Amino acid sequence: MNNLKIGIIVADGDEYKPLADFISALEHSEYYYLGRIGHKFVLNHLGNSAEVISVLCGIGKVNAAAAAAHLVDIGCNIILNYGLSGGISGVRRGDVCLCDHFLEHDFDLTGIGYKPCEKPSQKYIYEAGGKLLKLFKEFLPDVKIGTAVTGDRFVCDEEQRTNLKNSFGAMSCDMETAAIAYVCEFSSTPFLALRRISDDAGADAVDSYREMNTSNETLLSDILIDFCKYLMDCGQAL
Numbered sequence: 001m002n003n004l005k006i007g008i009i010v011a012d013g014d015e016y017k018p019l020a021d022f023i024s025a026l027e028h029s030e031y032y033y034l035g036r037i038g039h040k041f042v043l044n045h046l047g048n049s050a051e052v053i054s055v056l057c058g059i060g061k062v063n064a065a066a067a068a069a070h071l072v073d074i075g076c077n078i079i080l081n082y083g084l085s086g087g088i089s090g091v092r093r094g095d096v097c098l099c100d101h102f103l104e105h106d107f108d109l110t111g112i113g114y115k116p117c118e119k120p121s122q123k124y125i126y127e128a129g130g131k132l133l134k135l136f137k138e139f140l141p142d143v144k145i146g147t148a149v150t151g152d153r154f155v156c157d158e159e160q161r162t163n164l165k166n167s168f169g170a171m172s173c174d175m176e177t178a179a180i181a182y183v184c185e186f187s188s189t190p191f192l193a194l195r196r197i198s199d200d201a202g203a204d205a206v207d208s209y210r211e212m213n214t215s216n217e218t219l220l221s222d223i224l225i226d227f228c229k230y231l232m233d234c235g236q237a238l
Helices: 013-024 061-073 130-139 158-168 177-187 205-213 219-234
Strands: 005-010 028-033 036-045 048-056 078-087 096-104 144-150 170-174 191-199
Touching: 005 013, 005 061, 005 219, 013 036, 013 048, 013 078, 013 219, 028 048, 036 219, 048 061, 048 219, 061 078, 061 177, 078 177, 078 205, 078 219, 096 130, 096 170, 096 177, 096 219, 130 191, 130 219, 144 158, 144 177, 158 170, 170 191, 177 191, 191 205, 191 219
Parallel strands: 005 048, 005 078, 078 191, 096 144, 144 170
Antiparallel strands: 028 036, 036 048, 078 170, 096 191
16 A cells, blocks of 8 residues: 555553554654654565554543544544453453444433434444455454444443443443544544453453553554554555
């Protein structure tokens, strides 16, 4: 693929560390925006190359949307995200999942007559990039796929988990993906979110999340870097 410029967004410092360790072995430069740190480097594979800008955006929807808007504004033509998520339905702790639809579960205008998550006069169920999603399914055929719901709260309550399952058919919950998806949807930028289930979003979620979050496992960053190489090999526009 020619002129491939990839933006990678990661919210949490412990989740970002495996990627930063990978980048440290390459020729790279530090990259700063809005006081946030990231890295800029060129990924080479079998004679192909891509410019990559990764950012540690900070937790939450505002931070994630700001990072996505910045990366789109500087010319990234693909946006990727990885991180940990709570499991809502059809997944178990440790599963690697691909999100294909995104909603902001804490956006609520039901008091004035709208549906949960509905935003007046605009689309509010966002989608992953169609061809990008297809390419990832070719790259990792057994990956679990489903809807991610996003909100500025850590879900650790059985009742709320059940509500997210019944109301939205959610596979997973997190604090960033729908915000990134919103920016990418309205800027026509292909987007893909790869998540690993750290907990069941129930009473034990905090301890389960912390255990996985601090382990600095390389699984997600390794998969994402390998997928970037796969994209470079495909040599086709998205």
